[in-house]
Amino acid sequence: MDETLLRSLTPSVLTVLVRRGADFAAAEDAVQDALIEAVRVWPADPPRDPKGWLVTVAWRRFLDATRADASRRRREDLADEEPVPGPAPGRDDTLQLYFLCAHPSLTPSSAVALTLRAVGGLTTRQIAQAYLVPEATMAQRISRAKRTLGGRRFDRPGDVATVLRVLYLVFNEGYSGDVDLAAEAIRLTRQVAALVDHPEVAGLLALMMLHHARRPARTAPDGSLVPLAEQDRSRWNSAAIAEGVAILQAALARDRLGEFQAQAAIAALHADAPTAEETDWVQIVEWYDELALLTDNPVVRLNRAVAVGEADGPRAGLAQLAALDGSLPRYTAVAAYLHERAGDRATAARLYAEAAHRASGIAERDHLTRQAARLNTLRGG
The missing domain is CATH 1.25.40.10 (Tetratricopeptide repeat domain)
Incomplete structure (x- = not known):
């Protein structure tokens, strides 16, 4: 079972359901059900079109749930729209999902949790472990966030700056439990960079790469912190530094300086120094x-x-x-x-x-x- 594939497909499947008229909370529950079904079925019978399979199963789960609730009469018309199984639509609304999860009506902690669940494809248990809180506490936080977004649609352009701030919050949580949030933030920021041609998106990605490159040297074998000036620079990830610097240089060349580009430039100067004394x-x-x-x-x-x-x-x-x-x-x-x-x-x-x-x-x-x-x-x- 390719967990990375499932997580990468989660946001696009969720956006398809919301585009078809599903409430965000109900759509997210249906997608989670489809993911569980994929884990059960795919090892023995992998689909030719994984996204199309997930969309079909999630939509059916959503319809089953809506038929059973008190709003059945109002929503029954949706049943007539059930798609024939086949290739999923090519349209990518992932960015709109980022906008929704980073909605200004949400608190920063709720926005982060919802982004990890809906866009990152993490389970509630994984997110709770990463934030060192009980699973029930995290489930309540996510439920409140989904209720806050109840009824909202993709009818307005979102704020990229807010999305970037949420992703930077995810990145700064680092690592705990079995989820590497820094690596997850980099993965999600790469997604946004592929969808948004803006130097600040590139600036955030460069900043993350440059900071993450120093991670192996930040702690001693006993787990104690190692200050930047005392770190063994041979342990820094040179490939990640080179990629981060290249991304930053391309962003700075566009002459639209922003906060994340400036922070990345500082990080690049630290990364460029062979020793602390030469900074x-x-x-x-x-x-x-x-x-x-x-x-x-x-x-x-x-x-x-x-x-x-x-x-x-x-x-x-x-x-x-x-x-x-x-x-x-x-x-x-x-x-x-x-x-x-x-x-x-x-x-x-x-x-x-x-x-x-x-x-x-x-x-x-x-x-x-x-x-x-x-x-x-x-x-x-």
Whole structure:
């Protein structure tokens, strides 16, 4: 059974049902039933037209369900439209499905969950495992999202920017359970890139490729975090870096700069440096300046303070940091790093300990705790 094929067909089958008039929630349930039936039947009797087979079975499941509910009389006319089994329509409405799953009426977490279920073809259990929540909790989240979208049709153009933000949220979840969400986000973004000719779509794909290329070096064998400057760069995926840089260069050549292209340019400069010491921090600061103009995001300015600290010295970085809100995520950790670079180990140790207390993840907390302990040991010695 080719699970990748099933997952790749899921969005197009779902969009066919919605185009024919099925409510999103009912259509999604019918498609899931068809996928289960495919897992049962295909190993012994694989279809010549997998998409056509799924469309036919899903549509029949939808009709069976609608005949049985209280709306039977209103929906019975749909029965007359049941297609004769055969090749599925060639039209690809996958992008419209992305738009629907990233609808602004949904919360970010609901949009991500629904995208993984409806477009990614993941089961509720897989999504729950990836987000480390009970399956029942995730099922409720997905059900609420589908109810929110009840009755909506593909009658308006969607917002590509919203779709990209949802995909970036998926990517940043990384890996947990048996689903690699970073790899899944890259797969889904490739789909969007094939449907939308826009440099920001390419920029997001390049950004994902460049970040994902460093993944093998991000953790030590014991699972602890390895900072960028200390990573073994020979473990970076050079093929993924080359692809990401090529995608980025083609996007930048169109002279329509956007947030994801600027972030990808920063990632490319890190990837291009043979060693941490050879990183072109001056150019990275310039890209952060561009990014700040595009987003006016305080987190961007926080990261820019780190880059200024590397390019112009830690005191310059601390001066940039002083102008920012101390409640920003990672602010205290950045302050600790810059104070250490400036030679103030006592302040740095105290700030690392404080940052560890505020850390949201276990790996980050442990890393910051080790940094504080290391500096306290040096001071004691």
